[in-house]
Amino acid sequence: MAEVYRRVKSMELERAIALHRSSQNAIKGHAVSIGNKADAILSRHRHDGHAFIETESGDVDQYVTLNDERGLKAAMSIEFGRKGRENDDGKTVGEMEGLAVLRRAAGIYGEAP
Structure with missing residues (x-):
């Protein structure tokens, strides 16, 4: 009967596979x-060019982020949109539909270009 090893050089099997060069190349690609x-x-x-896409490396994974260093939850508003507020005239202002930049690029929401 076959024996299944759960560790490779004191490392969990899944982590050893994830850290393998070919796995890392595929993840990065x-x-x-x-x-x-x-x-x-x-x-x-893009209207005024503050937001940008950033790809970073972690210990095992790669991260693609929508970065807007201005703060004010701008990146979250770009991705998911925001509700408007009612002004003194009763009109809704400041409402914005989200662009779903990261979700579309990853094929999670709608079509990627």
């Missing part, structure tokens, strides 16, 4: 692809 698509989506809607 996928992150770069998502980052490029997200950048293309964002560039079509």
